[in-house]
Amino acid sequence: MSVKHSLLALLYEKPRHGYELKTGFEALVEGLWPLNAGQVYTTLDRLERDSFVESLSHDKKDRKQYTITQAGKEELWFWLNEPVGRSLFKDEFYIKFLCASHVSYDNKKSMIRDQKETILKDILHLTHLRKQMSLSGNDTMKLLIEGALLHLEADMKWLERIEEEL
Amino acid sequence: MINVVSLTKDYKTGKEVVPVLKGVDLSIKAGEFVCIMGPSGSGKTTLLHLLGGLDTPTSGSIQINGKELTSQSEKNRTLLRRKEMGFVFQNYQLLPTLTVYENIIFPLHADGKKASPGDVDELLNAVELKGYENRFPHELSGGQQQRVAIARSLIHQPSILLADEPTGNLDRKRSGDILDLLAKFHYEQKQTIVMVTHDMFAAGYADRIILFKDGVIEAEVKREDEDYARFLARFMA
Ligand SMILES: Nc1ncnc2c1ncn2[C@@H]1O[C@H](COP(=O)(O)OP(=O)(O)OP(=O)(O)O)[C@@H](O)[C@H]1O
Ligand SMILES: [Mg+2]
Numbered sequence: 278m279s280v281k282h283s284l285l286a287l288l289y290e291k292p293r294h295g296y297e298l299k300t301g302f303e304a305l306v307e308g309l310w311p312l313n314a315g316q317v318y319t320t321l322d323r324l325e326r327d328s329f330v331e332s333l334s335h336d337k338k339d340r341k342q343y344t345i346t347q348a349g350k351e352e353l354w355f356w357l358n359e360p361v362g363r364s365l366f367k368d369e370f371y372i373k374f375l376c377a378s379h380v381s382y383d384n385k386k387s388m389i390r391d392q393k394e395t396i397l398k399d400i401l402h403l404t405h406l407r408k409q410m411s412l413s414g415n416d417t418m419k420l421l422i423e424g425a426l427l428h429l430e431a432d433m434k435w436l437e438r439i440e441e442e443l
Numbered sequence: 444m445i446n447v448v449s450l451t452k453d454y455k456t457g458k459e460v461v462p463v464l465k466g467v468d469l470s471i472k473a474g475e476f477v478c479i480m481g482p483s484g485s486g487k488t489t490l491l492h493l494l495g496g497l498d499t500p501t502s503g504s505i506q507i508n509g510k511e512l513t514s515q516s517e518k519n520r521t522l523l524r525r526k527e528m529g530f531v532f533q534n535y536q537l538l539p540t541l542t543v544y545e546n547i548i549f550p551l552h553a554d555g556k557k558a559s560p561g562d563v564d565e566l567l568n569a570v571e572l573k574g575y576e577n578r579f580p581h582e583l584s585g586g587q588q589q590r591v592a593i594a595r596s597l598i599h600q601p602s603i604l605l606a607d608e609p610t611g612n613l614d615r616k617r618s619g620d621i622l623d624l625l626a627k628f629h630y631e632q633k634q635t636i637v638m639v640t641h642d643m644f645a646a647g648y649a650d651r652i653i654l655f656k657d658g659v660i661e662a663e664v665k666r667e668d669e670d671y672a673r674f675l676a677r678f679m680a
């Protein structure tokens with residue numbers, strides 16, 4: 278969840294002020310991840326402290342503009358090149374399942390059924406979104422959704438498998 | 444628009460009469476994208492064939508754009524079908540001895556019309572088969588064959604597209620491409636689409652989902668309904 282690096286990516290294009298970063302970020306994620314102004318400013322403060330961005334003179338409307346520094350660009354490249362691992366317990370349902378077994382929870386069946394229902398809901402939601410991204414020509418976002426859908430499909434298969442074993 | 448009232452269909456096998464559709468009422472507005480889901484053998488293909496005038500019902504009424512289909516002569520029904528409807532079948536059903544190009548323009552041919560090269564070109568581009576026009580179906584992948592079938596179903600600019608599991612035999616990537624293609628045509632040309640599918644990934648593309656069971660409509664849900672996703676998920680899970 279790197280708001281920090283997303284802001285660096287936005288500043289890589291051109292200098293922007295805080296509000297432009299908020300709207301730029303929301304456009305980047307197609308409005309699917311709202312960012313509050315406070316979050317933008319605290320992140321900018323940290324980025325400035327680490328010398329990844331610099332503030333420029335205020336613009337005509339007296340808003341502080343930010344620009345990316347060379348160190349900021351290097352940080353962005355470094356981050357882009359860093360592979361992302363996936364921990365076994367990243368999915369909270371895994372740890373839930375583990376705990377349910379630990380306490381011999383006798384409602385595992387309904388737990389799994391409800392989880393499947395949630396996954397199906399997510400699948401419907403994302404396929405609809407995929408359609409919208411396809412119509413608006415946002416191919417990158419479409420690829421992201423496809424990735425998420427493949428994960429959901431795998432989750433679904435796994436749940437069916439453990440359902441069989443119960 | 445499509446209006447179906449008290450539709451039934453029995454099949455006779457030997458002396459036995461098997462009721463397949465047991466009273467279907469259904470109304471589909473012009474430009475709607477509807478999806479029909481339900482267990483295997485529940486009568487989805489049968490319904491689609493009746494809507495398309497490929498088969499006749501045992502009783503009940505089907506109106507297509509205000510015209511009663513069931514009271515038409517065989518000949519008029521065929522004419523109505525050719526003018527108003529496009530079909531994508533469960534297994535492509537391309538003509539094996541015709542090229543891609545000839546398959547696509549076949550519905551026009553059957554109607555004694557000439558294909559305008561511009562229209563065919565546009566469709567070939569839309570289904571991303573430019574350069575494949577002289578190939579034969581057996582020289583194409585499943586996804587490519589299905590794209591030919593979609594181009595063929597739309598060449599005569601029907602107001603209604605009936606698609607029976609258009610993504611049935613395709614992997615995720617290819618079925619996604621087919622759905623995007625249908626969505627694009629639907630967005631640009633506002634056809635009425637009735638799509639039968641087993642696939643939740645396809646269902647998300649429709650405005651309304653009709654759940655079929657044992658020859659009747661068991662439930663239906665619209666995308667804008669508040670518990671659309673929960674309702675469907677319950678039904679599927
Ligand atoms: N020509 C026919 N003669 C006799 N029975 C038939 C005929 N066509 C279909 N049926 C029967 O009617 C029932 C419904 O068939 P239909 O093809 O409409 O099902 P479906 O919902 O499309 O199933 P699927 O999801 O497997 O494609 C089945 O039990 C089938 O065996
Ligand atoms: Mg069928």
